[in-house]
Every structure is written in structure tokens, then in C-alpha cells.
Amino acid sequence: MIPTLEWTPEGVNFLDQTKLPLEETYVLATDYKQVATVIRDMIVRGAPAIGVSAAMGVAIGIDRSTATTIPALNEEVAVICETLAKTRPTAVNLFWGIAQVRDLYNELAAKNTPIREIKAAVVALGQRLYDEDIAACKRMGAHGASLMPKEGTVLTHCNAGALATCGYGSALGVIRGAIEAGHKIHVFADETRPFLQGARLTAWELMKDNIPTTVLCDNMSAHLMSKGRIQAVIVGADRIAANGDTANKIGTYGVSILAKEHGIPFYVAAPFNTIDLATAHGNDIPIEQRDAREVTHSNGKQMTPDGVGIENPAFDVTPAKYITAIITERGVLRAPFDESIKAMAQKGTN
Numbered sequence: 001m002i003p004t005l006e007w008t009p010e011g012v013n014f015l016d017q018t019k020l021p022l023e024e025t026y027v028l029a030t031d032y033k034q035v036a037t038v039i040r041d042m043i044v045r046g047a048p049a050i051g052v053s054a055a056m057g058v059a060i061g062i063d064r065s066t067a068t069t070i071p072a073l074n075e076e077v078a079v080i081c082e083t084l085a086k087t088r089p090t091a092v093n094l095f096w097g098i099a100q101v102r103d104l105y106n107e108l109a110a111k112n113t114p115i116r117e118i119k120a121a122v123v124a125l126g127q128r129l130y131d132e133d134i135a136a137c138k139r140m141g142a143h144g145a146s147l148m149p150k151e152g153t154v155l156t157h158c159n160a161g162a163l164a165t166c167g168y169g170s171a172l173g174v175i176r177g178a179i180e181a182g183h184k185i186h187v188f189a190d191e192t193r194p195f196l197q198g199a200r201l202t203a204w205e206l207m208k209d210n211i212p213t214t215v216l217c218d219n220m221s222a223h224l225m226s227k228g229r230i231q232a233v234i235v236g237a238d239r240i241a242a243n244g245d246t247a248n249k250i251g252t253y254g255v256s257i258l259a260k261e262h263g264i265p266f267y268v269a270a271p272f273n274t275i276d277l278a279t280a281h282g283n284d285i286p287i288e289q290r291d292a293r294e295v296t297h298s299n300g301k302q303m304t305p306d307g308v309g310i311e312n313p314a315f316d317v318t319p320a321k322y323i324t325a326i327i328t329e330r331g332v333l334r335a336p337f338d339e340s341i342k343a344m345a346q347k348g349t350n
């Protein structure tokens with residue numbers, strides 16, 4: 001399995017996704033500030049991977065603290081959580097991951113647990129969340145496999161694969177699950193300007209697994225759909241509102257409209273912690289604006305004239321009406337999503 005991130009005695013080790021596919025190098029984060037930088041600079045990216053990284057960031061912050069009293073540690077934990085929460089605004093998994101470790105810390109600190117034991121517990125939680133993320137991806141793969149064509153081409157946008165999770169992937173996990181179940185799938189990967197998660201990352205990890213893959217420029221899928229060359233679309237998600245509206249990588253919204261127009265099913269695959277019940281509607285999801293340089297430059301080379309205006313929203317929102325189904329580790333959600341999401345949330349994990 002592709003090692004996206006890993007807790008080690010020295011720190012959290014991250015596969016540097018900014019260097020792929022040309023270099024397979026790792027960045028070791030030895031404190032929480034370095035974990036924050038790794039998330040902000042997209043050395044690690046993808047909502048589930050960001051969530052577990054943030055959890056490990058809080059854990060390493062607590063583990064490396066030199067505080068000798070709970071009140072002193074409380075103050076440090078507040079700063080650690082705030083620093084990590086400021087890294088990227090859209091993927092709700094980031095805030096989920098921070099809350100998981102912070103809540104455990106608060107519980108143990110309230111009981112005056114010895115600091116040594118608190119450290120061991122939060123580190124163990126970070127590692128458990130890592131294992132649970134992989135297990136959730138595998139379950140998404142099992143739930144979603146039968147929705148994939150028995151034989152055909154599936155379009156994906158961005159990278160919702162092993163690299164965007166702790167392993168196996170959400171959208172690509174469903175594709176992997178279908179292939180393991182005997183489906184013959186060829187993947188079309190949108191290149192996904194400007195960060196090129198599709199061209200660089202999805203193509204890289206699928207090629208490593210010998211899954212037939214073709215990279216498309218972002219403007220090609222309409223043409224291929226019109227020729228009957230795409231049988232299904234599957235993407236990941238960064239935040240799903242309570243009504244099913246889904247924020248995902250910029251360009252996803254357009255692909256969903258194209259799929260609807262051509263009668264092609266459009267699936268979202270995401271762990272249940274990507275659903276934000278506190279956000280009622282997609283319009284309420286904060287959209288990250290990234291540096292203009294990601295658009296003006298490619299591989300360090302300037303592509304646009306000096307001074308031209310640049311937009312760089314990192315995500316867009318696909319309205320629930322364009323989504324055929326949302327595949328989670330707990331099962332498959334269908335419209336009306338506000339009702340199916342609420343019912344699944346009430347049912348809990350069982």
C-alpha cells in the first residue's frame with residue numbers, strides 16, 4: 001500500500017505529494033508547527049489524509065510538550081489546535097481530526113491523568129484514526145463496487161485515492177473494490193488544474209497498481225461523454241453539507257452537470273466524517289482561495305503575462321441534485337439526501 005503518512009518514533013513522516021510523480025521523497029515533521037506547514041503547503045492533501053494528519057499534529061504537539069502541569073499543557077493544546085485549524089478551511093475532516101484528539105485530551109486532563117499517560121493515549125489515538133481511515137476506505141470500496149460498470153470507463157476528478165487518505169482511497173477505493181470484484185475498469189483521470197492532482201497523483205498511484213489509466217485535460221470530458229466513452233463518474237469530497245451539497249476540487253461541479261446532461265451516474269465517495277451536519281447548505285461551505293502563483297506558473301515557469309488578474313478557488317460545490325449517490329463506509333446514501341444523511345447519522349456506526 002502507498003505510504004501517504006506514517007507515525008514514527010521520530011515524528012510524522014509524509015510522502016511529499018508536491019514532488020510526485022517525478023520524485024518519491026519524504027518529509028519528516030518533528031513538531032506540530034511542521035505538521036501545519038506540511039498540510040498548508042499540500043505536501044499531504046486530500047480530506048481524509050488531512051484529517052488524520054491534523055489529529056497526529058495535535059498528538060505530536062502534546063507528546064513533545066515540556067509542560068509539567070495540566071494548566072500549562074491546557075494553554076499549549078489551545079495554541080496547537082488553533083495553529084492546525086488555520087491551515088486549510090474547506091475539508092471538514094481537518095476540524096474533525098483536531099476535535100478527536102482535543103476531546104480525548106480534555107477528558108483525560110479533567111481527570112488529572114498523569115501527563116505521561118495523556119501523551120501515550122493521544123499518540124495511540126492518532127494511530128487508531130489512521131487504521132480506521134484505511135478500514136473505512138475498504139468498506140467504501142465494498143459498498144460501492146456494484147455501482148461501477150461491469151466493464152467500462154470511469155471518470156474521476158482530482159485525487160481521491162490512497163494518496164488522499166491513509167491508504168486505498170475513497171473514490172479510487174471504490175474503483176479498486178470493483179476491480180477486486182472482477183469489473184474491468186479503465187480510469188479517465190482529469191488532470192485537475194492548477195495543482196494537477198489528477199495528472200500527477202491519480203495517474204501515479206493507479207499506474208503503480210497496474211490499473212489502466214488515461215489522463216484527460218480538464219476540458220475534454222464533455223466531448224468524450226458525448227461519444228459514449230464514459231460510463232460513470234466518481235469523485236471524493238472535502239465537505240458534504242447536511243442537504244447533500246458537496247464541496248470537492250474545483251471543476252467537480254462542471255463535471256456533475258455534464259454527467260447529468262449525458263445521463264451518466266455521478267457518484268461521491270467519502271467517509272462519514274466528511275459530512276458536516278452543522279452546515280445546512282453548500283453555500284455555507286468556506287471555499288479556500290489559494291495563491292495566484294499556482295495558476296500563473298507551471299513547474300516554476302511563468303505561463304501568464306505579468307499583472308493579469310487571477311482567480312484560484314481550490315474547491316466548488318456540486319448541488320445535491322446532480323449526485324446519483326454518496327458512498328460512505330456505513331452504506332450508500334440516495335436522494336433525498338437531507339433525509340438519508342440524517343437517518344444514517346442517527347443510526348450511528350452500526
Ligand code: MRU
Pocket residue numbers: 045046047048091157158159160161164165169170171197235236237238248249250314
Ligand atoms: O486540495 P486537495 O488536493 O486537498 O483537494 C482534494 C480533493 O478535492 C479530493 O477530491 C477530496 O479531498 C477527497 S479525497 C479522498
